[in-house]
Amino acid sequence: MRIGILGGTGPAGSALAARLASVGFDVVIGSRSKYRAMEAVDHILERWPDRRLPVEAADNGGAADADLIVIATPWDGATQTAVSVEGHLRGKVVISMANALTRIGKEFQPLVPPRGSVAASVQAAVPRCMVAAALHHVPAKELGDLDHTIDTDVLICSDHRAATDATAELVAKMPNMRPLDAGGLSQATPIESFTAVLLELNFRYKTRVAVRFTGIGDDPAIPAASASAAAKELVDGGAGAPAADPPAG
Numbered sequence: 504m505r506i507g508i509l510g511g512t513g514p515a516g517s518a519l520a521a522r523l524a525s526v527g528f529d530v531v532i533g534s535r536s537k538y539r540a541m542e543a544v545d546h547i548l549e550r551w552p553d554r555r556l557p558v559e560a561a562d563n564g565g566a567a568d569a570d571l572i573v574i575a576t577p578w579d580g581a582t583q584t585a586v587s588v589e590g591h592l593r594g595k596v597v598i599s600m601a602n603a604l605t606r607i608g609k610e611f612q613p614l615v616p617p618r619g620s621v622a623a624s625v626q627a628a629v630p631r632c633m634v635a636a637a638l639h640h641v642p643a644k645e646l647g648d649l650d651h652t653i654d655t656d657v658l659i660c661s662d663h664r665a666a667t668d669a670t671a672e673l674v675a676k677m678p679n680m681r682p683l684d685a686g687g688l689s690q691a692t693p694i695e696s697f698t699a700v701l702l703e704l705n706f707r708y709k710t711r712v713a714v715r716f717t718g719i720g721d722d723p724a725i726p727a728a729s730a731s732a733a734a735k736e737l738v739d740g741g742a743g744a745p746a747a748d749p750p751a752g
């Protein structure tokens with residue numbers, strides 16, 4: 504399965520590209536400039552020369568040709584970027600990991616984008632794709648360090664069952680990362696804005712935190728309700744989106 508990352512030249516997108524490639528996905532790093540994408544690919548391959556990571560470079564349009572798309576741009580470029588490749592996104596799962604934040608002095612503050620979240624803005628602007636909000640709280644530096652795993656939960660929300668399921672399958676392939684189905688896309692508002700809290704913790708405790716929830720069970724399995732055959736096919740090698748697309752619930 505090919506995963507395209509729009510804005511994949513930044514710390515978050517490059518780290519995700521390396522991590523996904525390390526667990527067997529073919530990854531296309533996208534950029535507004537293919538040259539910058541090639542530099543990002545070179546950087547990954549030079550850092551991990553012995554791993555033969557399947558990562559390639561493209562402009563954002565080329566990356567959007569992949570089977571599943573991740574938006575890893577700053578929040579205020581996410582919707583415009585999705586719209587710019589709209590024709591490639593139809594019927595596909597699109598993961599939005601962008602957080603709408605600003606820094607005022609030393610304080611991180613959440614912003615409220617149109618529709619309440621970046622993910623909902625993207626979904627409204629490109630209604631024929633299936634947006635899942637996920638990966639907002641995974642620190643890029645640790646994600647990109649392939650010598651170590653990250654112990655973390657990944658909250659996923661979407662109005663499309665197939666998008667939640669495909670995202671959960673993808674997250675579960677990364678060691679020690681547990682996907683959690685957090686409900687419909689309206690939950691993207693608190694999920695995105697909670698990132699400001701994590702950044703405050705990082706600042707105050709001079710660290711980089713990750714999120715783990717207790718009370719759900721120790722076995723880091725995908726929730727049974729989320730393990731649809733359609734999502735498995737999408738992640739394990741099928742192309743295109745499942746035909747059935749009931750809302751998640």
Ligand SMILES: NC(=O)c1ccc[n+]([C@@H]2O[C@H](COP(=O)([O-])OP(=O)(O)OC[C@H]3O[C@@H](n4cnc5c(N)ncnc54)[C@H](OP(=O)(O)O)[C@@H]3O)[C@@H](O)[C@H]2O)c1
Nearest residue numbers: 510512513514515534535575576577578580601602639643
């Ligand atoms: N950094 C983290 O630890 C982390 C963790 C989880 C989630 N996130 C979220 O992931 C997203 C990316 O984070 P990042 O730190 O990698 O961000 P970044 O470095 O600021 O941006 C990523 C890439 O987006 C492209 N870009 C910049 N401005 C753009 C615009 N106006 N329109 C379209 N593309 C634009 C650039 O690529 P080109 O110039 O090559 O096109 C840039 O390299 C953010 O929304 C962030 O909140 C970050």
